[in-house]
Amino acid sequence: MRRSLLLFLTLPLAAQDGVYDLLLKNGHVLDPANQRNERMDIAIVGRRIAKIGKDLKASHAKVVVEASQYYVTPGLIDIHTHFDSQGASLNLIPDHNTLTSGVTTAVDAGSSGWKNFEAFKSKVIDRSKTRLLAFLNIVGAGMYGSEVENDVNEMDVEAAAKMVKKYPGIVVGIKTAHFQPATWDAVDRAVEAAEKSGTIAMVDFSQKPGRGYSDLILKHLRPGDIHTHFYGRLTPQLDAGRKLQPYMIEARKRGVLFDVGHGSGSFWFRIAAPAIEQGFLPDTISTDIHRSSIMLPRANMITTMSKLLNLGMTLEQVIERSTVNPARAIRRPELGKLTEGGEADIALIEVERGRFGYVDSGHGKLIGDRKLRCVMTIRAGAIVWDSEGLAAEEWKAAGAYSNFK
Ligand SMILES: [Zn+2]
Structure with a gap:
């Protein structure tokens, strides 16, 4: 009634x-x-x-x-995209690259940081038909090249958390990516800013001596934080015999989420096929779509979903991981479903x-x-x-x- x-x-x-x-x-x-x-x-x-x-x-x-x-x-949700088309040269404009694939909600994954997010918002987010949300880069200037992205002094936890809190309807969390020094600074500051703003962290990670992948997913990430690019070759999900490492299952039990984030270099059938065969499916399907990934590997949403379908996932599993799962991951449970x-x-x-x-x-x-x-x-x-x-x-x-x- x-x-x-x-x-x-x-x-x-x-x-x-x-x-x-x-x-x-x-x-x-x-x-x-x-x-x-x-x-x-x-x-x-x-x-x-x-x-x-x-x-x-x-x-x-x-x-x-x-x-x-x-x-x-339900309209699809792609939680790893790059649409700050006013900023870094790899970014695309959103609507042509989302709506044509059925994506009605896209989350920009850290193209901008607290210094330039508001320009991105006014010039792109506010003008898009697509519902555009964002992870804020822990680097103040965002993805502005290795000089700033490797500079720990650019990673201001307070300033990032403050900007997230200013736009709670748009910014869903904190992103870290491309950090080359073999320390935990970038990951730990991203998680700290997420903690301070009551949101989640999305992490692009490469293993280095003294910075191991199992420590990332078992110790540094919290339940609800996301490792993106998890079928990529920079992290050891499988052992030499292509068997899933036990720490993957342990991390999933802890509540760490695993996201596809296809991109130019991060979705390898040689890793995905054995992982899927052993029952380790992604929690969320996303593209890491940008000017390069959209070309040869064709990392748009509907093609990425097609690849996973042909790797053995069912249509139901593919749709679940492109609608309700990403909605829950970014803590927007009203999205990703059909509701009167x-x-x-x-x-x-x-x-x-x-x-x-x-x-x-x-x-x-x-x-x-x-x-x-x-x-x-x-x-x-x-x-x-x-x-x-x-x-x-x-x-x-x-x-x-x-x-x-
Ligand atoms: Zn990306």
Whole structure:
């Protein structure tokens, strides 16, 4: 009773009359957060999902999208991206590289620090259709080259924590990356700033003498902190016989999270395949998308998900790790699921069957039989990507030029 009253109060008048702006009809809804895995209809009014159910009336909708060929999932969440396009040269602009892959929420992973985050916010975050969030780099100037990124004096815990607290709706945690000196300064300061701001740390790590990987995940990271690039070659997840190291399982039991962070150099089939075979799946799937990784290894979200599908993960596992899991990891549990009354962030995904080639960071090829393709993305109720014209009218029936809106 209370729930329906709340829905009544939060929806515009049109929905109460049963008029939907958009109706997704007969799609296979895959929404792991709500254990939905069946054919259902989704009705949208304004920015929000008005109703999820069976046999919603098409005659009540302004636009009907026939979705029976597709999976309908929550908008995808990519928690490792680089979109501070005003800053470092490797960054991309967000919307073209997110919405085309079904990503409606992207988290920039430390491209900026406390000194330049606000410029990133005003010039990119505030202007994007994609919901853009951020990990703040523990380095004040962010990813501004090795000179500042290796300088411990650039890592001001207080200033970083203060900036995180200033933007709690946008900044989800602290990032450290690329730190070459063989000390723990960067990791420990990032974790300290996360602790002080009540958030999490995401760590890009390379093992050095005296700075071992097992110490990172068993001692330095806290439960909820994230090791990104964990199928990369700079950390020893497997022993010489390609068997999973016992400390990986121990760290997972502690609550440390393992994120893909594909990137140019950090996703090797030679590591991922044996790990997945031994049951060690990623907690979250992400791309580390930037100007270089988007090219040869094709590290966009939908391709990264396709690679993991062809490495033996099920579609359900892949979607779970691209929606509800990343939402929980960044402590935004309202995201990554389909909720009546919630913001309508949705992806329509086709599973193509055939023979497809995929390339990893080590220039290794994987031949697979399935390929995921995002055919439609809806962000806050608006169709922002529609590669098949599913919501468009057949051109012969579209009428005069003046009908164009
Ligand atoms: Zn990165």
